[in-house]
Amino acid sequence: MENSEKVRYRNGKNWENVNRVRFYGFGAYEIPRLAPIREVPVSKWIGFNEALSFPKEKRKETGVHFWLDDYQFQRVWTHPSRYLTLLSQYGAVCQPEFSLYEDFPRAIRIYNAYRNGWLGCFWQDHGLTVIPSIVFSLRDQDEFCWDSYPVDSVVAISSVGNMRSREDRAWFLRGFSEMETRLMPRKILFYGEIPEEIRDAVEPIECFASSMRRRMKGG
Secondary structure (H helix, E strand, O other): OOHHHHHHHHHOOOOOOOOOOOOOEEOOOOEEOOOOOOOOOOOEEEEHHHOOOOOHHHOOOEEEEOOOOHHHOHHHHHOHHHHHHHHHOOOEEEOOOOOOOOOOOHHHHHHHHHHHHHHHHHHHHOOOOEEOEOOOOHHHOOHHHHOOOOOOOEEEEEOOOOOOOHHHHHHHHHHHHHHHHHHOOOEEEEEOOOOHHHHHHOEEOEEHHHHHHHHHOOO
16 A cells, blocks of 8 residues: 555544544653643533533533543544534533543553543644543552643542542542642632532532522522
8 A cells, every 4th residue: 555545544544533633642651731721711610411502602601521421422532523613612621531440441541541631632732721620540559640630730620429438538538639749730620529628728610500500499
């Protein structure tokens, strides 16, 4: 096969998005790292599963998060360019959070950490405001899970699924402390149940649906 034909063949396939762009990577697994974010331009958030149906006139004042089951946003990895127009209509997006569960094979955790970093950088490259969304797997001391996160940035973190037991809670707090030490974030946006030990260190964020329910109840 001629070289030009090889290039056309390769560019016509989805080689885990390496054919689209290859970002400079950090650590042993060359995981792309986001640029730091200094300010948060939105105060309300919706899940990616609501982004398509959300009113267009409210999108610029709203952010999109990915604190969802992985299958609900697998498509942004499979077809990243297809969702750029939709996501660019919002004031900010959180970096996706493909899962790093400690009972996943390590190869899967590395792959998911890479995808989280690649998509965040891809969106930043196209002008989106991307908040680093911190997800970690400390029980196996995976160093690579930190490689996509910048120092001295606004960051976001969620406790959803991490408060199911006393042990889970303890590990989450340990990871939170590790994040503060490694990343020295200038602001920590927090979604979900906030442990009392870190309440003063975070800024709670509210999803749009939650705020609407509160208003309807007169709160």
